[in-house]
Amino acid sequence: MKNICLHFSVHQPFKLRNYRFFDIGVDHYYYDDFYNKSNALAIAKRCYVPMNKLLLSLIKENKKALKVSFSITGSALEQFEMYTPEVLDGFKALAKTGCVEFVTEVDTHSLVSVTNNFDEMKRQIQENADKIKALFGQEPKVFKNTGLVFSDEIGEQLVELGFKGVLAEGSDQILGWKSPNFVYCCDRNPRLKILLRNYKLSDDISLRFSNQRWSEWPLTADKYAAWICSSLEKEEVVNVFMNYKTFGEYNKQESGIFDFFKAFVSIIVNNKDVEFATPSEIVKNLQPISVLSVPQYSSNADEERDLSAWLGNNLQRQAFNAINGLQKMVRSVDDAALTRDWDRLQACENLDYMSTKYFNHEQVSSPYQTPYEAFINYMNIVSDFEERLNQYPVSSRFSLLSKEELENEYKKQKELLDELSGVLKKSSETKKKAPAKVAPKKAVAKKAPAKKTVAKKATEKVETKKTAAKKTTASKTAEKKVAKKASAKTTKKTTKK
C-alpha cells in the first residue's frame, strides 16, 4: 500500500503595532489588537471554520479513510482562544475522530533551532507539546520545525526529546538525485525518520491552484490524483505539506479549492493502491530507504531553501541577535508578561518583513512599506523590552553575572550593609539619650525619614536609570534583601536568583 501524507501547518502571528521611539520606556504594549482580532476573525471565517467542517464531514463520509495532520503554533492557539473559540472546537472535534494527528511545532514559531541554544529550543518545543496534549490529548511523536528548518544537529537533539520522526523540506539541495517520496533517516541518529515535503506537488495546490497563467490551470482533482499516483508507482509516500490557509485564504473559495479537495479525497479513497496516512503511521510502518545527511540548514523558504529568507541581511541578523541575546535574562527574571512578549517577538515573520531579497515581489505580504521600516519598528520594541528587563533588580540575574561582576556586587551590598548597620547603631544611641529631653514621638518621626534616605541611596547604587514608580518597588526588595542578609548573615549564595 502506498501512502499520501497530508500535513497542514497553522500559524497566526501577532502583528506588532506601529511602535514609535517615543513609546520606548513609556508604553509597553506592542500589539495591534484591532488588526489581530479582525484578521483572526476574517481568516477563521474564510478558512479555518469551513475547512475544519469539511474535513470532519469527509472523515465521517469516508469512514475514516481520510487522515490528516496538523501543527499549530502557540500564538495561533492563543488567538483562537481569544478571538475564535469555534476554531479550537473544530480542531478538538477533529482530534476525537482519531484520524487527525497533531504534530509538535516550535511554540513561538521562532528560529530558536539555529541559535545552538538547544535548552531553549527544547523548552519551546516542550511548551507546544504540552499544549497539544492538554487540548487534544495526543502525545508528541513527530516534530515539524518553523519553516521546516532541519539539519543533522537539530535531528540529534530531537531524538533526545523522544521524537521518532521529523518533517523537513524535500529540497534539491539536500536530496540531489534522490526522490523525496521515500522515508529517510537522520545521519547522526538513524532512529529519527525524516519525511520530506514533495514541494512540487505541495506547491501545485498552495501556490499555483488559482494562478490562471499556470500552464496546468485549471487543476482538476483527477489530474492531480493522477500525478500523485504516477509518482507512487515506484515510490512509497507522497508528503504534501502546506499552510492551512491554502484553503480559503491563499486560494479563495471561488477558486473551487474546497470542491477540489473533496473530489480529490474521494478519488484517493476509491483507489485501492493508495491510502492516506498520518506522519506517525508512516514513521511506524515504513522503513527508511537510506541515510540523509543534512550538514547545513535546509528550509522551505524561497528558491534557496536555506535561512536567507530570515537571516539573509544585516538587519535581520542584528534583530535576531538582539532578541536572542536577551534569552538568559528573560529566563532568569521569569516574569509572565515579559516571557509572553519575548515569545511573541521571536516569531520569524518579524524577520521575514526585513528581507531585502524580493523587494519587488509581493510574496511576503508585509504590513511594512519597506524592510527598513519593519526593522525600525521591531528594534524600537526590542529596545523597550530590554529596558524593562534591565529594570529588574540585579539580584534577579546574579546567576548570569561573571565572577568579577559578582564580586563587585558583593562589595556594593556589603558597603550598603555596613552603612545601614552604622545608621541603626546611631539611631539606637540617640534613642537612649532622647527620652531625657525630647518626647518619644518626635524621635520616631525623625528616625523614619533618615531610614528612607538610606534605603534610597542604596537602591540608587544598585541600579541606575530607574523610573520613580519602579524605584519604590525596587527599594522594597532591596530592603528585604538587606534585612535578610543582616539577620541570617549569609554570604552571596543566598542571593541566588
Next chain:
Amino acid sequence: MKVLMFGWEFPPHISGGLGTACLGLTKAILRQGVDIIFVVPRAYGDEDQSQMQLVGANTIRVKVNQYHFGETVANEQNLQYVTIGSNLIPYVSEEEYFDIINNKVSVDRQFKTYAHADTCTIDLHGGYGGGLMGEVSSYAYIAEEIAKKFNFDVIHAHDWMTYDAGIAAKNVSGKPLVVHVHATEFDRSGMHVNQVVYDMERRGMQAADKVLTVSNLTRNTVINHYGVPESKVTTVYNGVEAIGAKSSIQFEKSVDDKIVTFLGRITYQKGPEYFLEAAAKVLQRKKNVKFVMAGSGDMLEKMMWRAAELGISKNFFFTGFLRGDDVIHMLSISDVYVMPSVSEPFGISPLEAMRSNVPVIISKQSGVAEVLKHAIKVDFWDIDSMADAIYGIITYEALGQMFREYGKKEVDSIKWDNAAKRIKEVYKKLSEK
C-alpha cells in the same frame, strides 16, 4: 537627428534641480547620437567669450557658441549652445527671488551684469512683476527667429517659461513639439495657482505632440489638472550623474553627534516645517543629534522663529544657501538626509545624498519615491513616522550599513542614459509621423 531645445538655465548658473537635470539629460542625449541646439536665456554675461560666435537674427542678436563640457562627451561638437539676452530669470536663487518680489533689490542689477557681455540689443527694462510675461513673449519671438534660422527635426521645451517659445518654433517650422514637465504650477504654489502661469502651461501641453513628465505623480497632475489625454503623456524618470573625480574630496566629520540634514529651498513646496517638527520630537529623546536646515527661501525666518519657540535652537542649525563643494561637504558629514517635500515632481537631491552614502528619508509625495527602493518613505505630514525613521537610522547601526550597501548600488543604476534612450524613442516616433 537634430533637436532644438529650449531651456531656462544651464551650468554654471544653476540654482535648482532643473539646471542639473538639463545638463545630465543633454549629455546623455548627445551620447545617443542626437544633435542638440540648446537655447537658453541668459542675464549673466560671464560665459566664456572665446568660444562664441555672434549670430544676428534680424534685429535680435543671438549668441551661438559651442558648449564644451569639462569631460569628454562623444558628440561634443554636436551641441550648439545658444544664449539669448533676456531678462528671463525664472529660477533665481530663492532668496533673490524673494527680494525681487518685495522690491528690496531692483532687477537692474541683473541687467548690468548682462550689459557687460555686450552682446545683445534687446531692450531690457521694467520691473520683474509685469515685465516677466513680456520677457516670456520676447523669448518666444526670438525662438521664432531661431527656428527660421536653423534646421532641426524635433523641438523640446523644458518647463513653462519655454513653452511659448516651443509653440512659436513649432508654428514657424511645423516640426513636432515635445514638452518636458519638470514641475507644474500645482507643485510650486500648492492650491494658490497663478492663473497666467497655469494658462501658459496648459497652452504648451495642449499644443505639444508629446508631453514628458518626470514621474507618474506629475503625469497624473498633467492628466487631471491640464486635461491632456493620457496617451499623449509619457513618464521619463530623471537620472543622476555618476560621481565625478571632482567630488572625491573627502570631508572629515568633526563632531561626534549625528547630523540630520534638510537641503533645499525653504519654501512651502519643500515642507521644511515638517522636518523641524520631527526634529523637535527626536530631540526630546536623543540629545546628541544635530539638525541642519541648509538653503534659503521665504519661510526661513518663520522656521527660525519656530525653532526658537520649540527651544531646539541649540541643536538646530541654519546654514543659508549652499553651493558646489559646500553641498558635497554637507552631505558627506550627514548621517541622514530628509526630503519632506509636500509636492516634488521628481527630486534629484535624495539620489545625490545616496551617492554620498547617506541614508535618505523621502516623502511619498515625491516622484523619486516611485523609483527608489532603498529609502524610507513617509507621508510629508506624518511627523511621527518621520521622527521615528530619523531615530531609527541614527540609533540602529545595521540600518546605516544596509543603506550604504544597497543605496549606492541602486543610485548607480538610475542613469540619465536610460532617460535619454526613452526620449530618443519619442523623438523617433514623432519625426516619423
